Amino acid sequence: MRLAIMGSGGVGGYFGARLAEAGHDVTFIARGDHLTAMQAEGLRVSSIEGDLRLAEVRATEDPAAVGAVDAVLVAVKAWQVAEAARRIRPMIGPDTVVVPLENGVEAADQLAAVLGRAHVLEGLCGILAWREAPGHIRHAGVSPFVRFGERDNRRSKRALRLKAAFERARGVTAEIPDDIQVAVWSKFLFICAMSGIGSVTRAPIGTTRRLPETRALIEQILAEIEAVARARGVKLPGDAAARALSFIDALPESSTASMQRDIMAGRPSELESQNGAVVRLGREAALATPINAMIHAALLPQERKARGEPAQP
Numbered sequence: 001m002r003l004a005i006m007g008s009g010g011v012g013g014y015f016g017a018r019l020a021e022a023g024h025d026v027t028f029i030a031r032g033d034h035l036t037a038m039q040a041e042g043l044r045v046s047s048i049e050g051d052l053r054l055a056e057v058r059a060t061e062d063p064a065a066v067g068a069v070d071a072v073l074v075a076v077k078a079w080q081v082a083e084a085a086r087r088i089r090p091m092i093g094p095d096t097v098v099v100p101l102e103n104g105v106e107a108a109d110q111l112a113a114v115l116g117r118a119h120v121l122e123g124l125c126g127i128l129a130w131r132e133a134p135g136h137i138r139h140a141g142v143s144p145f146v147r148f149g150e151r152d153n154r155r156s157k158r159a160l161r162l163k164a165a166f167e168r169a170r171g172v173t174a175e176i177p178d179d180i181q182v183a184v185w186s187k188f189l190f191i192c193a194m195s196g197i198g199s200v201t202r203a204p205i206g207t208t209r210r211l212p213e214t215r216a217l218i219e220q221i222l223a224e225i226e227a228v229a230r231a232r233g234v235k236l237p238g239d240a241a242a243r244a245l246s247f248i249d250a251l252p253e254s255s256t257a258s259m260q261r262d263i264m265a266g267r268p269s270e271l272e273s274q275n276g277a278v279v280r281l282g283r284e285a286a287l288a289t290p291i292n293a294m295i296h297a298a299l300l301p302q303e304r305k306a307r308g309e310p311a312q313p
Contacts, residue, residue: 001070001165004029004063004091006084008038010129010258011101012075013137014144017045018169020054027058027066029087035059037135046132047139049171068093071162074111075125077258078104078273085114092119097158099123099148103191103259104273105184105281108151121159122180123148124187128255141252145173147187149180182236185229189244191257192274193221196295198260199269206253217291219245224289225278231285263299268306271299 001024005016008030020026020043028038038059045052060066069091076084081102088098092115099121100107112120128141146166150156159176166174177183197208197218208214222241229236237243262269275292282289304311 001025001161003027003165004066004069004072006063006072006074006088007076007080008034008059009075009131010137010139011125011127012073013043013131014045014047014127014129014139015073015075015101015125015146015172017043017052017054017057017137018144018172019165020057021052022165022169024165024168025058027060027069029061029063029066030059031061033134034131035061037133041135043135043137045137045139047171048141049139049144063087064090066091069096071165072096072098074098074100074102074107076102077262077268078102078107078270079268081107081110082114085111088115095158097121097162099162101125101146102273103188103195103270104277105188106273106277117151120151121148122151122184124184126187128251130258130261141255143173144171145175147175147177147180147183149176151180153179179235181234185225185234185236186240186244188274189222189225189229189240190247192225192278192292193218193244194248194251194255195257195259195270196221196275196292198257199263199271200295200298202260202264204253205248205251205255209248218248220291221275221295224282224287224292227287228278228282228285228289231287232281263302263306266302266306269299269303271296271303275299
């Protein structure tokens with residue numbers, strides 16, 4: 001397949017490298033020193049699933065230079081999706097599919113608003129990875145997986161074709177769930193809880209899941225997210241929150257979420273797409289979400305500062 005990776009950091013860099021290693025025609029959309037390094041030296045991945053080095057890769061800052069592709073994997077930060085959608089337009093042909101791999105539950109809607117619903121699948125991924133240095137991706141935890149599908153859950157040839165492309169790649173598990181919304185919200189449960197508790201405490205997950213006080217907060221965050229999902233008609237299994245907590249308990253002690261790392265570094269974060277989204281979507285459903293509201297409020301001053309915005313809107 002001919003694929004474009006929109007956002008080539010930890011997530012996009014890892015999955016794009018695995019697809020390129022498997023023989024697919026992959027173009028990485030990147031910027032700055034990361035782009036310069038990839039163009040000059042290729043892409044290196046250090047991974048618990050096996051290292052790889054691509055001596056040469058296709059990489060550009062300009063999506064218009066790529067042309068139409070079979071599929072675009074969107075791996076930018078959740079707050080960058082709207083801008084990414086506009087930049088993706090030149091890569092959209094009649095049969096192009098676009099798959100969001102963001103944290104959050106709103107990326108597919110944002111992409112469809114710009115690119116048209118017919119081009120957008122729903123999707124998610126699981127991986128603990130980051131850009132170690134320009135041209136170098138570090139994968140340190142979680143067996144990498146992607147899950148995607150049509151937003152109405154019908155089985156389609158294009159989704160099956162993309163699944164087959166991933167199945168040629170090592171170090172990746174691909175799945176088309178029976179209910180993609182359940183899959184998206186199940187992932188959102190644990191990543192939002194992990195992001196929120198880590199961001200307010202500045203502690204790794206091994207610490208917050210062990211202390212009774214912070215573990216209780218994690219459980220309350222999960223309960224609020226689950227309630228919002230059910231209010232929106234998502235048919236989560238009865239043990240969805242317990243499963244999310246089990247996933248959190250299985251992570252390496254030192255694990256941190258990307259939102260937490262961004263906040264600790266003073267960078268713009270996914271606050272509005274994670275805990276902020278729980279508050280906003282809860283309000284739409286007439287549900288109180290006091291723990292997520294506290295986290296959102298506590299982090300909002302720093303978020304506004306990181307974005308160069310005034311303290312008051």
